[in-house]
Amino acid sequence: MTPIYLDHAATTPMHPNVIEVMADEMAHTFGNPSSIHTFGRQAHRKIENVRQVIAQSLQVRPHEIIFNSGGTEGDNTAIIETALSKKNQGMHLITTAIEHPAVLETMKYLESIGFDVTYLPVNEKGELTVSDLEQTLRPDTILVSIMYGNNEIGNLMPIKEIGSLLKNHSAVFHTDAVQAYGSERIYPHELGIDLLSISAHKINGPKGVGFLYKSDEISLPAFLHGGEQEEKRRAGTENVAGIVGLGKAVECLTDTEKEQRHHAYTRYQALILEKLDQAGIEYQINGNPENKLAHIVNLYFPNVSSDLLLMHLDLQGVAISTGSACTAGTVEPSHVLEAMYGKNHPAIKESVRVSFGLNNTDEQIERFTQILIQTIQKIRQ
Structure with missing residues (x-):
């Protein structure tokens, strides 16, 4: 795969x-x-x-x-x-x-x-x-x-x-x-x-x-x-x-290229959220979806450990993260989510970051979302 x-x-x-x-x-x-x-x-x-x-x-x-x-x-x-x-x-x-x-x-x-x-x-x-x-x-x-x-x-x-x-x-x-x-x-x-x-x-x-x-x-x-x-x-x-x-x-990165990427990334995010909704997956977007960079979407999945989710996805050939690459891999929780929700909020350990870029396609996003949904359902069961 x-x-x-x-x-x-x-x-x-x-x-x-x-x-x-x-x-x-x-x-x-x-x-x-x-x-x-x-x-x-x-x-x-x-x-x-x-x-x-x-x-x-x-x-x-x-x-x-x-x-x-x-x-x-x-x-x-x-x-x-x-x-x-x-x-x-x-x-x-x-x-x-x-x-x-x-x-x-x-x-x-x-x-x-x-x-x-x-x-x-x-x-x-x-x-x-x-x-x-x-x-x-x-x-x-x-x-x-x-x-x-x-x-x-x-x-x-x-x-x-x-x-x-x-x-x-x-x-x-x-x-x-x-x-x-x-x-x-x-x-x-x-x-x-x-x-x-x-x-x-x-x-x-x-x-x-x-x-x-x-x-x-x-x-x-x-x-x-x-x-x-x-x-x-x-x-x-x-x-x-x-x-x-x-x-x-x-x-x-011409203005035309930036615009095309923006449209593509907006479409990718909408596709992911649509499929999650259709599958009845409970989630929440971290941050302000109305005023953000198009290539980043941070999602909170209640009762799904982000570390466990990342491990399952990695085994299936999918790479996402829990946050900054400069702190990922440590036991430290996301300071960004802590600042937003407080230190004991479950979102801190149950959120993942998906970020789009060069070479991503609609087909990849479709396949990723399918894998994501199946993995979340498996973990919650």
């Missing part, structure tokens, strides 16, 4: 075009981009071409793109360097209780060295209230870090409203847009975003490469020190093949 991969929120298969260009780069473009000879200049040109492609996708200046190793480095750089460089102006940071671990663990680190962090709550639908943020803002607030779209339940955060609110405040605004960049039109200048983190492997690009958008309106010290790469903003010899792969992945 052909396996069915429905865990694209964890990572995505590389697009064939990405593999092709990366193989070519690894075979022919081996020069160090910092070298001044022909081989180095050739590699440098490849990087600058990708910088232009990415800048165009965000409608920002090429200079505002800093290549790095991915979302975790981007989040750490944005949060830690902003905090340390602005600590004389204040020690207060704001984030939410449902951020990715790359943000939450970084905030915990800053708390350990004396910073004051506010973790904004969400309601049972995983929604953040902008008025809560407004009430929490203080004169000594130096950074607000709120994700664009949640990686577990798919909820989109009120980024535009937050950007408007912070226009009249000196706090830097950072957003982890790793999960949203592949599907949403994100224009930082229009939204008031100062810093934005992206990872290539969430958009059918390679692992271990990404970028940080940094507005020219703010200053940000380097996180890594050493050479003068990225205009002294991120030391370390650039991963040329990875950056070229990232650029090709971005090129493949």
Whole structure:
């Protein structure tokens, strides 16, 4: 039986075009981009071409793109360097209780060295209230870090409203847009975003490469020190093949492609829910189905252990997850569902995340849903 991969929120298969260009780069473009000879200049040109492609996708200046190793480095750089460089102006940071671990663990680190962090709550639908943020803002607030779209339940955060609110405040605004960049039109200048983190492997690009958008309106010290790469903003010899792969992945995500994927993913979700309803399967959608990323649906199946369900599905060649790939496989419950429902709610141990992406088809979703229904019925019996 052909396996069915429905865990694209964890990572995505590389697009064939990405593999092709990366193989070519690894075979022919081996020069160090910092070298001044022909081989180095050739590699440098490849990087600058990708910088232009990415800048165009965000409608920002090429200079505002800093290549790095991915979302975790981007989040750490944005949060830690902003905090340390602005600590004389204040020690207060704001984030939410449902951020990715790359943000939450970084905030915990800053708390350990004396910073004051506010973790904004969400309601049972995983929604953040902008008025809560407004009430929490203080004169000594130096950074607000709120994700664009949640990686577990798919909820989109009120980024535009937050950007408007912070226009009249000196706090830097950072957003982890790793999960949203592949599907949403994100224009930082229009939204008031100062810093934005992206990872290539969430958009059918390679692992271990990404970028940080940094507005020219703010200053940000380097996180890594050493050479003068990225205009002294991120030391370390650039991963040329990875950056070229990232650029090709971005090129493949045209507005038309994003729209087609959105329609397909919306159709997949509707198909799953329709079949569950027809089979009389009790379930609940976690999050706000009216304001979310199309490729993620998080479902709570009462009296069905998520770990047991995942094991049964895996044995049948189906890959889904219980939540963030950075915490999956541990005994820790989903911090996102805990923030929504409280620590003792059964949904925390009885929910799964299904996430769509490249190569999924209607036929796969039909077969997955059939397997899912049969497995749930078996477990409940």
